[in-house]
Amino acid sequence: MPLIEARGLAKAFGSRHVLEEVSLSVGAGEGFGLLGPNGAGKTTTMRLFLGLLRPSAGEALGFSAPLADRPDLRRRVGVLLEQSGMADRLTARENLGFYGALHGVGRETIDDRLAHAGLLERADDRVGTFSTGMKRRLGLVRATLHDPEVLFLDEPSSGLDPAAQAEIRDLITSLARQSGAAVLINSHHLDEIERIGDRVAILDKGRLAALGAVEALRRGTGPRRYGIRLAPGADFAQAERVLRDAGAAEIAREEDELVLSLPPGLAPAALLGALVGAGIGVEEARYRTRSLEEVYLQAMGRAAA
């Protein structure tokens, strides 16, 4: 049974449709990434799940009910939105104390989590004096303080330098994934999604452009791609002729590797046998998967078409 689920979800602000017919679900312990350009509807989707916006059509459910009407169910989610959700005038410990009190979490746990995030030494400093990266780390501690079953993360590393982004990703992995929480993450960063998400939805102009397991999307639905690295000094033109004669298609050279498509029924062993039979040495051969970036760009291209 999914922990969060969207069924035919749509949202319009007046005549402007920002989300149309989106259906997706996230199960227990699953990492789910929402990808898409600015204005694709990612944050709107998250706000609909959290009950901060009302759907124009369809349903956005958490634990099988709309979260807007159920404070008891909102106890079971953690949220890190664009803002860290902290009062600048209060110290880190006071801010966490407030959310901890709402969830019945004591000071000992708060200090443990602050230490985990490397913020214990700044626990009594006002949040207003923190850097953006520190605020984001603190926000993540706040969001996971009560060990939620579902964690909503909206662009958790946006606006951070690469080192701070890496810190945030490590913290998400250690805080959220270790506790077994399902994670719904919005991000522009494909590597972030790839690292945290088991499944991904690509949104474009409010519509689902792709949805599925990351690995399945990377494999794609067309002919499988295969890469063969030739031995040093090998004749690439001859190798290409041999491979084409053996039935390979869409052969292209990428640095020291020949990349080709395997038509159905053609085994890689037949190609390798043909090469070796022609006296061409092979150093390495492997199935190639597309990067998530390629999947994303292809989905965007399809949506545009």
Add this chain to the structure above:
Amino acid sequence: MNPILIVARRELLALVRARSVIAAGVLVGLVVGGMPIFTALATGRGPGGLYLQAPVLGIFLGYLFAQQAFLREKQDGTIETVLASPLTLPSLWAGKVVGCASGAALISLLCTGGALAAAALVAHVPVPLSPELAVHLFVLVPLVTAVAVGLLGLVQLLLGLRENQLLNLGLVMGLIALLSIGQVIVGGVPSPEVELAAVLAMAVLLALLYRLAGRVDRERIVRTIG
């Protein structure tokens, strides 16, 4: 702990840290609130002004503090995270009202008490703390302040920044004008019956505002952020 008290504690803590706001509040309290009371007593115009100045001061301080509790949180987007927490809207509203109103009423009472003490010591015009005056200062002033904060808070939750800037001060002036008109009608020191009626009216208004807070649309709040 009760969620309303959790929110109230946080708001009080944040107010204590807002030193410039507190300083402005105390200054307004001393100059706008305390001085007229002291002057009225010292010049022999009687304690009637006391019954107007203390709640007016509470309303004005409540306005200053509501800006910090409701509007500031909405401007910086923190309210979204709070709305996604287990807090209900009425609890959130009530906690902020309790936090802001108790701070504002306390400063108002301290300034009023200071003016009374100064009048007694310097001008030798003691004002005995009658039961009516005690009810006025310790019950009605906090209630009037809470109603003002609650009304401003609701408006601030519902409207965008520009509309709030235009409307808030107008609302405060309107409330103060209503109090002044009431004072003119009552004429100086109100009778115990009038005090009691005012206390009941404020309690009913506060309960009504609490119910209204439960009907505020969360989407409306989110869409008027920033």
